[in-house]
Amino acid sequence: MSTGIKLDLERIFSILELINNPQKRLSIIHIAGTNGKGSTSAYIDSILLKSGYKTGRFNSPHLLEPRDSIRINGLPISKENFLKTNEFITNINSINNLGSTSFEILTAISLYLFDKEQVDVSIIEVGMGGRLDATNVFDNVLSSIITSIGMDHTDFLGDNIISIAKEKAGIMKTNGNVIIAPQIEKAALDTLKKCAEEIGCAKIILVDGAKWEKEESRLVSTKLLDNMDIKINIPLSGDIQLENSATAIIAIDLLRKTEKKFANITNEHIIDGIKSTKWPGRLQSIDAxxxxxxxxxxxxxxxxIDGAHNPQAVKALRTFIDKKHENKLIKTHWIFAATKGKNISEIFEILLKDDDSLTAVGFSKVEGMPWISCYDPKEIIKVAKNVKENINVSVAENLREALNHAYTKCNKEGGLVVLCGSLYFIADLFRFLQINVYD
Structure with missing residues (x-):
């Protein structure tokens, strides 16, 4: 098994062929995008579960361990089931000398188990890009969904928004349905629409988003395909959820209007499903x-805490903080770690204010992803000082030290403590605090 990133579909098709092509028997909702894929998939999953359907969901990266990226009926598969299936598929890969990557193995495990468990619908999140991603193995899908697109993974997907959008559009299918979430970049929206038309998609639906009805109670209003309003309570924080929840609702509304199997989904199922959605590590508050x-x-x-790790996501984090504190320049004590290769200079340009402090730290090795490594905290500090010369900075040896340092300053100077920069870093925090994310 290869560990690195290789954007190529030959290996995944080879291994799927050897496990009897489970992808050909699954009903798929396929989701690509830069930000919002995970929460959009979680909303869709929750609605379908409230409607009485059996679901499979594949998200990446995993949070605490690889098995939690594969869920059946909303819950991660058991360790026993994961280890048994992983051994089975890894052996097939090895015996046939396929050289599959760990992500391709994980994708094959998810599709094999969803087929074996005979789920009603499989919600599949793209790992990276779309066109050459290991999840792009389906001839037909119920819907392709493209969430918000921004600059990320430029080494693999291209150094401009048009190139990235074209790669994401690679999951669209001829005569298939595509749902395009609101896009910050007009060039992204224009490119996605053009690709959908060229590919020959049957339905091209542009999501308008949602609007706040009562923000204090997180009540929002969005429109269904027939232009009727539906009001829902969003449990996840941040204005970005106006887009993500609306995208999920449109996906479900289209599903029930075009597929007889899903015709019994009601507005009440949608409302209950959205309200019950959980997606840890994104604009989440940890009790003092x-x-x-x-x-x-x-x-x-x-x-x-927030897993924001690219400019578009950290803009959403910065906006959330500013809005919550009524745009007052509240002192923020940042605890930050990041994956090597991320543009942390651009991230700090967005996040840091003159009066802030920053504690840099690393994160643990990521299980199943040996190619992932974190920035040296000293390098993080150097970049931060280049962006904000007067910011107070420090390096921590570990997470406990980083939390102690940030809260010592917060207790003395007031303000807010925010931990961000990587979902791998969030996972370290959950393990440190012994927070159960599997409920």
Whole structure:
């Protein structure tokens, strides 16, 4: 098994052929994009579960361990099931000398198990890009969904928004349905529409998004395909969820209007499904009392955590903080770690204010992804100082030290503590705080 990233479909098709092509028997909702894929898939999954359907969902990267990227009926597959299936497929890969990557193996495991479990619908999130991603193995799909597109993975997908959009559009199918979420970049939207028309998609649906009805209670209103309003309570934080929830709702509305199998989905199922959605690590607040108990120090303010790791996502994080504090320049104590290769200079241009402090730290090795490594905290500090010369900076040896340092400053100077930069870093926090994300 190869560990690195190789954008090529030959190996995944070879291994799927050897396990009897499970992808040909599955009903698929396929989701590509830069940001919002995970929460959009979680909304769709939750609605379908509330409607009484059996679901499979494949997200990447995993949060705590590889098995949690594969879910059946909303729950990660068991360790036993994962290890057994992983051994089976890894052996097939090895015996036939296919050289499949670990992501291709994981994709094959998910499709094999969804087929074996005879799920009603499989919700599949693209790993990277779309056109050459290991998940792009389906002849037909119920719908292709493209969430918000921004600059990320430029080494593989191209160094401009048009090239990236074309790669994402690679999951669209001739005579298939495509749902395009609101796009920040006009060039991305124009490219996606053009690709959909050239490919010959049957339906091309542009999502308008949603609007706040009562933001304090997180009540929003969005329109269904017949232009009727539906009001829902969004449990996930951030204005980006106006787009993600609306995209999920349109996907479900199209599904029930075009597929007899899903015709019994009601508006009540949609409302209940959205309200019940969980997607940890994104604009999530960690209770101060839990931190106090583990760190052994007095902490009065909650910890805000977010897996934002590209410019578009950190803009959403910065907007959330500013909006929550009514655009007052509240002092923010950042705890930051990042994957090598990310443009942390551009990230800091968005995040950092003059009065902020920054504690840099690394994150643990990522199981199943040995090619992933974190920035040296000293390099993070160097980049941050280049962006904001007067910012107070420090390096921590580990997560406990980073939290202690940030909260010591917060207790003394006031403000807000935010931990961000990578989902791999968020995973370290969950393990450190012993937070169960599998409920």
């Amino acid at each position: 009392s839990k931190l106090s108990n583990i760190l052994g120090m007095s902490i009065s303010s909650n910890l805000l």
